Amino acid sequence: MLRPTSLARLLPVAFLLLVVLTGCRTYGGYGTTEEIPRQMEQAAQQFADELARAESSVQALSAAVAENSALEPLETRYRDVIAQHEAFLEDHRAVADRFQGSSNYRALNRYYGAIIAEQRLIEKRYEELHLRIQRVVSGQPERTPPLRASSYINTPSYYDRLQNRQALSMQDALRGL
Secondary structure (H helix, E strand, C coil): CCCHHHHHHHHHHHHHHHHHHHCCCCCCCCCHHHHHHHHHHHHHHHHHHHHHHHHHHHHHHHHHHHHCHHHHHHHHHHHHHHHHHHHHHHHHHHHHHHCCCCCCHHHHHHHHHHHHHHHHHHHHHHHHHHHHHHHHHHCCCCCCCCCCCCCCCCCCCCHHHHCCCCCCCHHHHHHCC
16 A cells, blocks of 8 residues: 555656656747747848958959959859858748748757857858968968867867857958958
């Protein structure tokens, strides 16, 4: 026979088991399914603004290529990144339109996370190109990544941000700053 103390111990376990078996979802909150599509549209608009800045930067880079032919491969690479940026922007706008009015929190959250990840990827590519342009303009040799002692060593995902490094603009890179 169960005593009251053993029943009190089993009650939390039984409740947890009931929650798991019924598939209760505890993620998201009230109003998040309405908020995420707006955030998607806002992210797409910011991404479009960044594309406009990148297109003006490539014009400045093209003018610099006339003076320094060593920048020509970097200009080609910059134009490739702009093409990727445009393709991602079209996809992001299509996803934002597709999920307008959707109530599927999991899908909204997954696609919004993918949009943000793709935007960070493009932003990182621009930053890397700006640094390479700066090295070419200032006459510094191209840095080669150091050899790693093991393939299991990972750099923390936000390590560069922890170094508090300012973003390098195309104009600063072309001046060699």
